[in-house]
Amino acid sequence: MQPWDTDRASSLIQELQQLPGALLPILHALQDEFGYVDQTAVPLIAEALNISKAEVHGVISFYHDFRHELPGRHILKMCRAESCQSMGCDRVIEHVEKRLGAKLGETTADGSFTLDAVYCLGNCALSPAVLLDGKPYGRVSAQVADFLIDDVRRRA
Amino acid sequence: MKVFVPCDMAALSVGADAVARAISEQVAARRLDVTVVRNGSRGMFWLEPLVEVETAKGRVAYGPVTAESVQGLFDAGFLEGKAHTLCLGPTEEIPYLKKQERLTFARCGIVDPLSLSDYVSRDGYKGLQRALTMTPEALVEEVTQSGLRGRGGAGFPTGIKWKTVLHAAADQKYIVCNADEGDSGTYADRMIMEGDPFVLIEGMTIAGFAVGATSGYIYLRSEYPHAFKTLKRAIAIAYEKGYLGADVAGSGKHFDLDVRLGAGAYICGEETSLLESLEGKRGQIRPKPPLPAIEGLFGKPTVVNNVISLATVPIILDKGADFYKDFGMGRSRGTLTIQLAGNIKYGGLVEKAFGITLREAIYDFGGGTHSGRSFRAVQVGGPLGAYFPESLLDTPLDYEAFAAKKGLVGHGGIVVFDDTVDLARQARFAMEFCAIESCGKCTPCRIGSTRGVEVIDRIIANQDRMKNLEVLDDLCELMLDGSLCALGGLTPYPVLSAVQHFPEDFDKPAVPPPPAQMAPKGQESSSWR
Numbered sequence A: 001m002q003p004w005d006t007d008r009a010s011s012l013i014q015e016l017q018q019l020p021g022a023l024l025p026i027l028h029a030l031q032d033e034f035g036y037v038d039q040t041a042v043p044l045i046a047e048a049l050n051i052s053k054a055e056v057h058g059v060i061s062f063y064h065d066f067r068h069e070l071p072g073r074h075i076l077k078m079c080r081a082e083s084c085q086s087m088g089c090d091r092v093i094e095h096v097e098k099r100l101g102a103k104l105g106e107t108t109a110d111g112s113f114t115l116d117a118v119y120c121l122g123n124c125a126l127s128p129a130v131l132l133d134g135k136p137y138g139r140v141s142a143q144v145a146d147f148l149i150d151d152v153r154r155r156a
Numbered sequence B: 001m002k003v004f005v006p007c008d009m010a011a012l013s014v015g016a017d018a019v020a021r022a023i024s025e026q027v028a029a030r031r032l033d034v035t036v037v038r039n040g041s042r043g044m045f046w047l048e049p050l051v052e053v054e055t056a057k058g059r060v061a062y063g064p065v066t067a068e069s070v071q072g073l074f075d076a077g078f079l080e081g082k083a084h085t086l087c088l089g090p091t092e093e094i095p096y097l098k099k100q101e102r103l104t105f106a107r108c109g110i111v112d113p114l115s116l117s118d119y120v121s122r123d124g125y126k127g128l129q130r131a132l133t134m135t136p137e138a139l140v141e142e143v144t145q146s147g148l149r150g151r152g153g154a155g156f157p158t159g160i161k162w163k164t165v166l167h168a169a170a171d172q173k174y175i176v177c178n179a180d181e182g183d184s185g186t187y188a189d190r191m192i193m194e195g196d197p198f199v200l201i202e203g204m205t206i207a208g209f210a211v212g213a214t215s216g217y218i219y220l221r222s223e224y225p226h227a228f229k230t231l232k233r234a235i236a237i238a239y240e241k242g243y244l245g246a247d248v249a250g251s252g253k254h255f256d257l258d259v260r261l262g263a264g265a266y267i268c269g270e271e272t273s274l275l276e277s278l279e280g281k282r283g284q285i286r287p288k289p290p291l292p293a294i295e296g297l298f299g300k301p302t303v304v305n306n307v308i309s310l311a312t313v314p315i316i317l318d319k320g321a322d323f324y325k326d327f328g329m330g331r332s333r334g335t336l337t338i339q340l341a342g343n344i345k346y347g348g349l350v351e352k353a354f355g356i357t358l359r360e361a362i363y364d365f366g367g368g369t370h371s372g373r374s375f376r377a378v379q380v381g382g383p384l385g386a387y388f389p390e391s392l393l394d395t396p397l398d399y400e401a402f403a404a405k406k407g408l409v410g411h412g413g414i415v416v417f418d419d420t421v422d423l424a425r426q427a428r429f430a431m432e433f434c435a436i437e438s439c440g441k442c443t444p445c446r447i448g449s450t451r452g453v454e455v456i457d458r459i460i461a462n463q464d465r466m467k468n469l470e471v472l473d474d475l476c477e478l479m480l481d482g483s484l485c486a487l488g489g490l491t492p493y494p495v496l497s498a499v500q501h502f503p504e505d506f507d508k509p510a511v512p513p514p515p516a517q518m519a520p521k522g523q524e525s526s527s528w529r
Helices: A006-015 A023-034 A041-049 A053-062 A082-086 A089-100 A142-155 B016-029 B067-075 B116-121 B127-131 B136-146 B158-167 B189-196 B197-209 B225-240 B272-280 B306-321 B321-325 B358-365 B399-404 B422-439 B443-460 B465-482 B486-490 B492-501
Strands: A073-081 A113-117 A130-132 A135-137 B002-004 B035-037 B052-054 B058-062 B087-090 B174-179 B215-220 B257-260 B302-306 B335-342 B348-353 B375-382 B413-419
Touching: A006 A023, A006 A041, A023 A053, A023 B257, A041 A053, A041 A130, A073 A089, A073 A142, A082 A089, A082 B422, A089 A113, A089 A142, A113 B306, A130 B492, A142 B358, B016 B035, B016 B067, B035 B465, B058 B272, B067 B399, B127 B197, B127 B306, B136 B158, B136 B306, B136 B321, B136 B375, B158 B197, B158 B302, B174 B272, B174 B306, B189 B197, B189 B225, B197 B215, B197 B225, B197 B257, B197 B302, B197 B306, B215 B225, B215 B272, B215 B486, B272 B302, B302 B306, B302 B348, B306 B321, B335 B358, B348 B358, B358 B375, B358 B413, B375 B422, B422 B443, B422 B486, B422 B492, B443 B465, B443 B486, B465 B486, B486 B492
Parallel strands: A073 A113, B002 B035, B174 B215, B174 B302, B215 B257, B335 B413
Antiparallel strands: A073 A130, A130 A135, B002 B052, B052 B058, B058 B087, B335 B348, B375 B413
């Protein structure tokens, strides 16, 4: 992940601004590059797309995906929808929250993990499901979650 | 010689990449002439990673394979299809697959998803070839005659939708594929996009020719990064080989296609929210009318169809409306892609003609609960579907039969719960989910869902329980009648069905409400929540 860079952000915006309905592609590109959408991007995007800053802000805040600040080094998305509930995801989530000292939607104090709630990853025949740094895992018990966290920490 | 290891996201989630690596290592070490093909999934997820070997007698399956078991498989002669404890015999003979009627999923799990020659050699683009000989009116008529209804959940006849767009005069029309498969318990769209993307591209191209649209978008949820990569590459290949662009398959006809990512909003599976989102706006729903078929994307006439609806169009055109119509029951024609999920022993994709009962799906295919405990409830049709008890398991999977029991078939997801489930908690979650995902446009959904959570908390805490059950009933009626779209309008289904079929769960000793509501991520500043 690159540190926030206004020039780089401007050139990303420029690359995409001609697309019909360019705002979501632009926001995704910024977040892919920097890990979040910095506040300073709002006026840049507004000017490029000829819309108000309020409209840009409204879109960023509407969607669960877009982050307002830098997330942890690793992102653990845990599904808490019905299929995963039926296989005990609530217990796994509680275990991980305790272990990492952070709740869903929060980042650990040491900045190593961000925990996110998601509602369905489309892996419902192998519930509970998680996505760790974009990699899918199925049948995630508390032990499997521990293993995944340990493994990430070992490699760090 | 070919060995197949799925690249489907679910297979990856249980180690398919490690298995593929281990196989490649053995192939190199043993100096064998073997190609490892990354296919889609056959949809038998308890057997994943399911490895298949091409033999003289057809494909032989082994599963679930782990990286550690690979060396033993080579030693046992699995390349010749020989015996091993993981051997499942010829893939096509596995009863779970053999009992199915795979039309839309005819190729999924068999072909290399990104091989256009695989696609064409297995009847791919035959539908398009026939479509090119037909007038737009005849094309729309064929789809109408097939009886195909929207597989996203609403079950609206696809042909009728197309007809409206065909007859709308405009300088530009669009085909939009709704790939925002947000319902828990569903993954059929994901599987087809990862396992057979060209069938969706072909279906959208045919739809474009039928209604006179030259541009298409696939709106894909961001939770599906693997499908995104596969679609991007498949679209690039289709352009390269002349199946997309200014001269589709040498016909002189034009069709462009792009895939766009959503951003984690369930509501964008509602077609008007989806269109707003595609236009780069907040995914708030639009009041109807005007219908998207008249004023859709960028104000132009637009067909919005689900992935499975569009991916079914090629086989309808190839084999004819009568062939497709022959499957099914009543007004539900063709096949339903049932997705068995949750607490189920044999979870997976079951494509069957409409009409099999829930019991057959859950027991004959699914084998009962995964935990081995007794069955208690099933939610069909995603988070807005009703909870059914044992006594309703003989309901056939058919749009009208489900509607008669105040349930919905929806997108065909079936989530099974064992006897540890607490239906009062599930009802609470239905309201909580609606509160988290509400777009905020209409009051019954925006406010009603939050009030719903509070009322259910009081019921669980045994505060004026009878009175609050009445309030809940009233609130549900209001949301049903007063919401602008299906999110607020159908959230009462899981709630009321839980109360109706599982009243004992609302009559337990008091449990105090949880200390604080979880703030939905990124929405902390939105006061209306």
